[in-house]
Amino acid sequence: xxxxxQYTLQGLASGSxxxxxxxxxxxxxxxxxxxxxxxxxxxMLGAVGAAILxxxxxxxxxxxxxxxxxxLFVFGVIVERLLVRWLVALDPLxxxxxxxxxxxxxVDLVKRRYGVSAxxxxxxxxxxxxxxxxxxxxxxxxxxxxGFSLVVCAIVWLVLSTTRLGxxxxxxxxxxxxxxxxxxxxxxxxxxxxxxxxALAGLSGVLAAPMRAVTADMGSNFVIVLFAVxxxxxxxxxxxxxxAGFAVGLLEAFGQAYAPSLSQILIFVLMAVxxxxxxxxLFGKEERA
Amino acid sequence: MRVPVISTIAALACGSMLLAACGQGGPAxxxxxxxxxxIVIGVLNDQSGVYKDLSGPNSVEAVKMAVAxxxxxxxxxxxxxxxxxxxxxxxxxxxxxxTKAQEMYDRQNADIILDVPTSSAALAVAEQAKAAKKxxxxxxxxxxxxxxxxxxxxxxxxxxxxxxxxxxTGTVITKxxxxxxxxxxxxxxFGQDMxxxxxxxxxxxxxxxxxxxxxxxxxxxxxxFLTKAASAKPNVIGAMQAGGDLVTLVKQxxxxxxxxxxxxxxxxxxxxxxxHSAGVDQFQGVEFTDPWYWNFDDQNRAWAAKFNEKxxxxxxxxxxxxxxxxxxxxxxxxxxxxxxxxxVVKNLEGKKINDVFxxxxxxxxxxxxxxxxxxxxxxxxxxxxxxxxxxxxIVSTIPAAEAFKPLSESTCKM
Numbered sequence: 237x238x239x240x241x242q243y244t245l246q247g248l249a250s251g252s253x254x255x256x257x258x259x260x261x262x263x264x265x266x267x268x269x270x271x272x273x274x275x276x277x278x279x280m281l282g283a284v285g286a287a288i289l290x291x292x293x294x295x296x297x298x299x300x301x302x303x304x305x306x307x308l309f310v311f312g313v314i315v316e317r318l319l320v321r322w323l324v325a326l327d328p329l330x331x332x333x334x335x336x337x338x339x340x341x342x343v344d345l346v347k348r349r350y351g352v353s354a355x356x357x358x359x360x361x362x363x364x365x366x367x368x369x370x371x372x373x374x375x376x377x378x379x380x381x382x383g384f385s386l387v388v389c390a391i392v393w394l395v396l397s398t399t400r401l402g403x404x405x406x407x408x409x410x411x412x413x414x415x416x417x418x419x420x421x422x423x424x425x426x427x428x429x430x431x432x433x434x435a436l437a438g439l440s441g442v443l444a445a446p447m448r449a450v451t452a453d454m455g456s457n458f459v460i461v462l463f464a465v466x467x468x469x470x471x472x473x474x475x476x477x478x479x480a481g482f483a484v485g486l487l488e489a490f491g492q493a494y495a496p497s498l499s500q501i502l503i504f505v506l507m508a509v510x511x512x513x514x515x516x517x518l519f520g521k522e523e524r525a
Numbered sequence: 526m527r528v529p530v531i532s533t534i535a536a537l538a539c540g541s542m543l544l545a546a547c548g549q550g551g552p553a554x555x556x557x558x559x560x561x562x563x564i565v566i567g568v569l570n571d572q573s574g575v576y577k578d579l580s581g582p583n584s585v586e587a588v589k590m591a592v593a594x595x596x597x598x599x600x601x602x603x604x605x606x607x608x609x610x611x612x613x614x615x616x617x618x619x620x621x622x623x624t625k626a627q628e629m630y631d632r633q634n635a636d637i638i639l640d641v642p643t644s645s646a647a648l649a650v651a652e653q654a655k656a657a658k659k660x661x662x663x664x665x666x667x668x669x670x671x672x673x674x675x676x677x678x679x680x681x682x683x684x685x686x687x688x689x690x691x692x693x694t695g696t697v698i699t700k701x702x703x704x705x706x707x708x709x710x711x712x713x714x715f716g717q718d719m720x721x722x723x724x725x726x727x728x729x730x731x732x733x734x735x736x737x738x739x740x741x742x743x744x745x746x747x748x749x750f751l752t753k754a755a756s757a758k759p760n761v762i763g764a765m766q767a768g769g770d771l772v773t774l775v776k777q778x779x780x781x782x783x784x785x786x787x788x789x790x791x792x793x794x795x796x797x798x799x800x801h802s803a804g805v806d807q808f809q810g811v812e813f814t815d816p817w818y819w820n821f822d823d824q825n826r827a828w829a830a831k832f833n834e835k836x837x838x839x840x841x842x843x844x845x846x847x848x849x850x851x852x853x854x855x856x857x858x859x860x861x862x863x864x865x866x867x868x869v870v871k872n873l874e875g876k877k878i879n880d881v882f883x884x885x886x887x888x889x890x891x892x893x894x895x896x897x898x899x900x901x902x903x904x905x906x907x908x909x910x911x912x913x914x915x916x917x918x919i920v921s922t923i924p925a926a927e928a929f930k931p932l933s934e935s936t937c938k939m
Binding site for chain 2: 353355358373377453489492496500
């Protein structure tokens with residue numbers, strides 16, 4: 237019984253990385269129609285960036301948690317301005333290929349400069365330890381990751397559902413041309429939203445750094461599961477990204493506990509089933525599919 | 526008639542004396558000296574990838590140190606003063622290793638190839654050595670196949686292998702009281718092998734392996750596997766992951782504070798460079814078998830200091846082993862008076878050696894496994910570390926005879 241509670245928290249913690257990153261993918265796809273294949277690389281940049289800050293200027297976890305998303309926001313803005321923007325009018329495939337190439341480039345540059353071995357990064361001392369409730373042992377860090385991610389997701393949801401900016405994003409996700417026709421300047425929000433999506437991937441990278449090996453390759457496998465998450469949740473669906481993110485995390489944890497050899501396949505089986513029954517994903521709208 | 530007979534005999538006698546003189550080291554003969562008056566040592570290893578720190582360019586430095594020390598020792602008596610060290614990056618890929626090895630042996634006239642981490646690449650080079658009839662001393666790879674099914678006359682395995690790692694760690698920890706084990710291993714050939722070897726070693730030493738849990742490879746989430754293993758309340762969790770996966774596993778082991786529940790983490794394949802890159806605070810308390818440790822005794826420290834002068838870092842076992850292998854190769858050439866492969870192999874076979882890397886070392890003639898004392902090491906607590914790279918406490922020395930797979934179990938047929 238105590239193990240089940242522990243598995244649940246482990247699933248929710250790793251689900252947090254998926255949820256936050258998928259949320260970033262969803263807002264980018266919603267506003268730009270771009271499937272950002274470089275999202276795994278941005279996740280990696282978040283973690284590697286935190287390790288670099290630690291090594292170079294001795295900045296700890298909390299500093300990185302605040303600084304890295306800002307840096308990745310700037311990175312996202314540059315990428316959007318210099319590259320993505322010019323291909324938006326073309327077939328979406330072009331931006332897909334562009335971001336795919338960008339991911340390879342970023343990963344190789346990191347390898348070239350920082351090698352392929354794991355870089356140093358540990359959880360902050362404040363979160364080092366285990367909460368013992370009866371026989372259940374819950375690591376503080378996992379609790380923090382889950383709680384923090386929930387808060388971030390809630391804030392994003394609040395912004396999208398209550399502010400004017402949120403209204404514009406939702407409206408242009410629904411129907412970009414019509415929104416423009418109503419006199420709303422969608423274009424001026426494209427760059428910051430792209431940067432914001434990248435920043436979310438970086439944020440989940442920082443959160444992942446204390447519990448995973450920080451290497452140039454850490455995003456490569458992550459991005460594959462991430463796309464399964466997005467397909468399950470529904471491409472462009474904000475709620476879908478978050479729910480599917482946590483769901484996939486849980487599926488992974490319980491799969492590993494009770495059917496280890498199937499644990500990685502299970503996610504894709506779920507994806508196949510969802511695509512068969514609801515091609516647009518759990519929360520997706522059919523007309524966008 | 527008598528005169529011609531006598532003169533013929535005299536001529537023959539003269540001729541044979543001349544021949545004998547040549548055989549004793551005259552410069553004109555082919556078999557009795559160093560080909561082209563030059564020895565070429567090739568170091569073929571990973572110069573850019575995961576094993577770059579473990580071995581890589583600094584192993585080339587170590588081999589150059591061996592050459593310099595050899596020339597300093599023998600001076601004018603050296604079999605040749607013309608010793609060249611060449612190097613190539615095989616990127617841990619068997620096909621590249623194959624081509625580079627061929628190039629070294631055939632075109633660059635390498636007399637010997639050293640190092641070659643990554644098992645598949647190591648085996649590819651063994652094939653080339655066999656075909657070229659030239660020497661090959663492997664240091665960086667772990668596969669036991671090099672001295673078993675795929676052994677050959679020209680291939681030697683100098684530092685470690687997977688049997689030694691599993692056997693050393695499994696046996697020593699079990700005998701020291703860690704009787705109940707849970708094993709977590711990556712589900713591919715290497716992991717399955719390690720799991721088998723570990724289980725056998727633990728059981729032989731009187732312990733039990735409660736469960737062996739297979740995990741995906743690569744994998745970035747071991748939390749659930751660790752919880753599952755820990756719920757059986759074992760003394761030891763044996764992790765057969767390597768590289769980045771090992772780092773992830775260790776981080777999650779720490780996150781769950783399993784060490785506080787008196788569970789020891791034993792690593793199947795771990796190197797000092799892993800500790801250095803991911804940080805000693807992550808690895809503290811982890812136990813593993815190390816073929817050599819720079820801070821073990823004065824002899825090692827003295828050599829490490831020389832190495833550090835050249836490279837700015839302390840040596841890994843692979844650096845010391847490359848130095849040792851190059852040194853012993855050159856000694857064998859010196860003793861044989863030739864770089865002829867068969868003569869050098871003959872000189873090396875069965876030799877008992879003590880040097881900076883090999884303690885109670887012996888080159889087994891039957892399978893070319895080099896056996897030597899190895900060590901069970903425990904990673905120091907971060908607050909006990911005094912200098913960079915001072916990461917290990919040596920728990921015990923595993924004698925050469927017990928550390929490696931016994932000859933009776935070898936499947937090598939040369």
